Structures are given as C-alpha cells and as structure tokens.
Amino acid sequence: AQSVTQLDSQVPVFEEAPVELRCNYSSSVSVYLFWYVQYPNQGLQLLLKYLSGSTLVESINGFEAEFNKSQTSFHLRKPSVHISDTAEYFCAVRLTSGSARQLTFGSGTQLTVLP
Amino acid sequence: DAGVIQSPRHEVTEMGQEVTLRCKPISGHNSLFWYRQTMMRGLELLIYFNNNVPIDDSGMPEDRFSAKMPNASFSTLKIQPSEPRDSAVYFCASSATGYTEAFFGQGTRLTVV
Numbered sequence: 216a217q218s219v220t221q222l223d224s225q226v227p228v229f230e231e232a233p234v235e236l237r238c239n240y241s242s243s244v245s246v247y248l249f250w251y252v253q254y255p256n257q258g259l260q261l262l263l264k265y266l267s268g269s270t271l272v273e274s275i276n277g278f279e280a281e282f283n284k285s286q287t288s289f290h291l292r293k294p295s296v297h298i299s300d301t302a303e304y305f306c307a308v309r310l311t312s313g314s315a316r317q318l319t320f321g322s323g324t325q326l327t328v329l330p
Numbered sequence: 331d332a333g334v335i336q337s338p339r340h341e342v343t344e345m346g347q348e349v350t351l352r353c354k355p356i357s358g359h360n361s362l363f364w365y366r367q368t369m370m371r372g373l374e375l376l377i378y379f380n381n382n383v384p385i386d387d388s389g390m391p392e393d394r395f396s397a398k399m400p401n402a403s404f405s406t407l408k409i410q411p412s413e414p415r416d417s418a419v420y421f422c423a424s425s426a427t428g429y430t431e432a433f434f435g436q437g438t439r440l441t442v443v
Contacts, residue, residue, distance in 0.1 A: 247430050258334075258421060258434035266430055305373065309430060316361050316425055317386065318432055320373040 217242035217308050221321035228296055229329050236291040236324045238280075238306030246308040248289040249318065250280055253303045262304070265289060276300075301328045334435035336422050342441045348410040351438045354403055355424030363432060364397055364407050365421040373421075379405065412442045 222237040240246065247266050251259040263274040270282040280291045289306060303325050307318040335354040343349050355362050364376040377387040382399045390397070394413070399405040409416055419439050423432040 249431060251434075258436045259423075260434070261431050264431060315386070316380065316432075317363055317375050317378045318423075319375070322372040 217244075217246060217310070217319050219306050219308055219319055219321035221306055221324050223324050224322065225325045225327070227327045227329060230298055231295045233294050234292065234296050234300075234326065236304050236306075236326065238289045238291065238321060240287050240289065240306070240308050242287075242308060242310075245311045247311055248280075248282060249307040249309070250274075250278070250289070250291050251305045251307060251320075253305065253323075255302075259305060262291075296326070296328045298328050298330060300326060302326060334422055334424050334433055336420075336435035336438050338438060339436060340439045340441075342443065343412055345413055345442055346411045347442075348408065349412045349416075349440060349442075351407040351420050351422075351440070353405045353407070353422030353435060355405070355422070356426075356433055357403065359424035359426040359429075359433075360402065361425040361432075362399060362405050363423040363425075364405070365423065367419040367421060367437070368417075376407070376420075409440075412440075414442045416440060417442050 218241045220239045228234045249264045250262040252262045253259050263272050265272050265282045273279045278293045303323045305323050306321040309318050337352045362379045366374050376389045377397045378385050379399045397407045419437045421437045423434045425432045
C-alpha cells in the first residue's frame with residue numbers, strides 16, 4: 216500500500232516571501248504524484264502533477280514541485296507568495312499501473328500568507 | 331462542463347435519521363470516488379466505482395454506510411442511521427480513462443446533532 220506524509224500541518228509566511236511545503240511518499244511500486252489546493256468551503260483543485268519525464272513541474276500560478284525518486288519526495292515551492300495563496304494544500308499519489316485509480320492523500324498543509 | 335455536482339451542499343440532521351448524499355460526475359467519466367474529510371482523519375477514500383461497479387469499498391466505515399451507482403451519471407451515499415461521529419465533509423470525485431487525476435465536487439457538509 217502507498218502512503219503520503221506531509222511534514223508540516225501549518226506554514227505561516229509573509230507576503231512575497233518564498234515557501235516550501237514538504238511531501239514524502241512511500242510505495243513499493245511506481246506512482247504518479249499530485250498537489251491539490253483547497254480554498255475555504257471549496258472542493259479540491261489540481262495544482263500540478265508529475266507523471267514522467269522532467270522531474271520539475273510547474274503550475275500556471277507560479278508554484279513548482281520537484282520529484283526526487285531517491286528521497287521519495289515531491290516538495291512544493293513558490294518563490295514569492297501572495298495573500299491569495301492562503302489555502303490548504305494536499306499531496307497525493309496514485310499507482311501508475313493496474314486498475315486502481317484512486318488517490319491517496321496526505322494530511323494536508325495549511326498555508327497562511329500574512330500581510 | 332459544469333464539473334462534478336454534489337447535493338445538498340449542507341445537511342443538518344438528527345442522530346438516527348437517514349441521510350442521502352448525491353453526486354453527478356462529469357459527463358463521460360467512468361470512475362467515481364467518495365471521500366470523507368475530517369479534522370482528525372483528513373481525506374479518506376470511502377468507496378470507488380469503475381463503470382458503475384464498486385471496485386474498492388474497504389474504506390466504508392461500517393454497515394450503516396452504503397453507496398450505489400445505478401447509472402453513469404448518478405451516485406448516492408447513504409448513512410442509516412446517522413450518528414454525530416459521521417459529521418464531516420463528503421466529497422465526490424470523478425475521473426476518466428486518459429486522465430490521471432480526479433476532479434472534485436464542492437462537497438457536502440454533514441452535521442449530525
């Protein structure tokens with residue numbers, strides 16, 4: 216079975232500062248990796264995903280994540296955050312093969328951007 | 331496309347009552363997932379359907395919970411009888427062959443008093 220660990224439950228950061236949200240996973244087989252974002256009283260929205268190829272993936276709003284196979288990590292970063300980035304961020308994995316299509320989520324990291 | 335549609339958005343019910351949550355997946359999607367979100371346990375997969383057939387229901391907490399998918403465009407999650415510990419946000423998500431990710435609805439916030 217696969218599992219996801221998000222090491223920080225809360226990350227406060229000042230506006231325009233850089234941020235890193237950490238994610239480690241455990242799986243005996245290869246997985247796809249995802250970051251989802253959840254704004255208050257909303258559903259989860261896909262932020263970015265790693266499937267294969269380049270280990271650095273980017274979102275349209277300035278976030279990036281790097282897949283590190285040796286460290287089984289997929290940390291999310293942004294060089295300069297905005298107030299509007301305040302949300303909960305979830306790391307997730309899914310098996311690359313077989314019929315299982317469900318996502319396994321980490322416990323989430325609440326990012327709070329302070330003025 | 332309107333995305334995944336869940337109803338109701340909010341539900342308050344008394345302990346012991348039956349509760350039915352509804353989900354309409356994105357048209358053309360053939361996989362449907364029910365997740366539960368709580369502060370204590372985070373996001374848990376309850377059940378997963380593929381082509382309207384339940385594939386994995388190992389996350390369903392107990393016999394009080396049941397889920398159905400009578401056709402490709404509709405699914406229900408029923409709790410009978412409901413208990414205060416069932417209070418949570420319940421999400422439905424759908425996916426399709428060719429997509430690796432799941433698309434989530436807005437969720438139903440259930441409060442059992």
